[in-house]
Amino acid sequence: MLDTLIFRCLALGLALLFVAAGLHKLGHQARFKGILADYRLLLGMLIPLAGILIPVLEIALGAGWLLLALRAGALAVVSWGSALLLFIYALAIGVNLARGRRHIDCGCGLAAGPDPDGMGHPLSPWQVLRNLVLAALALLPLAGIRPREPVLLDQFVLALALAALLLLYAALNQLLGNQGAINSWRKPHA
Numbered sequence: 001m002l003d004t005l006i007f008r009c010l011a012l013g014l015a016l017l018f019v020a021a022g023l024h025k026l027g028h029q030a031r032f033k034g035i036l037a038d039y040r041l042l043l044g045m046l047i048p049l050a051g052i053l054i055p056v057l058e059i060a061l062g063a064g065w066l067l068l069a070l071r072a073g074a075l076a077v078v079s080w081g082s083a084l085l086l087f088i089y090a091l092a093i094g095v096n097l098a099r100g101r102r103h104i105d106c107g108c109g110l111a112a113g114p115d116p117d118g119m120g121h122p123l124s125p126w127q128v129l130r131n132l133v134l135a136a137l138a139l140l141p142l143a144g145i146r147p148r149e150p151v152l153l154d155q156f157v158l159a160l161a162l163a164a165l166l167l168l169y170a171a172l173n174q175l176l177g178n179q180g181a182i183n184s185w186r187k188p189h190a
Helices: 004-027 029-039 044-069 075-098 108-112 125-143 152-186
Strands: none
Touching (some): 004 029, 004 125
């Protein structure tokens, strides 16, 4: 069973991750639809619809995690929905890695803002692992949450833990982007 404080930190972290990703994808629609097309997993006529539905789903899941952190919401729906979406992302990256298409942008960098150099974040096996770990974390609350009333110190610890997790995630995302860029300099892509 998860302690309430750990659950709230996880829920708020996932809420921020999904809402930020969804808002950036909605704000950069042309680029996001281009990334979806580069994956070559959807029929061309489905890309405009997926370009809207995916970010809306991410925002809805983020809102669901926020509600869960505030002690309201359907835990199973939000947990399973988040894990499924993250697993699909891992699968899409894995399929393209198996095809040898490492050079395409994973779409993860949209959360970091505009891409002035046009490099994006080339695909890497670490992105598959990251999405699978996030999917597992999304399912973790289904094991149960030990209820207790948070004290003032819990709020302070929650804020610090959330800040540390966000910085760690941003650093990992940057390292993955750097690794992909370095690999693309070393090997020409087809």
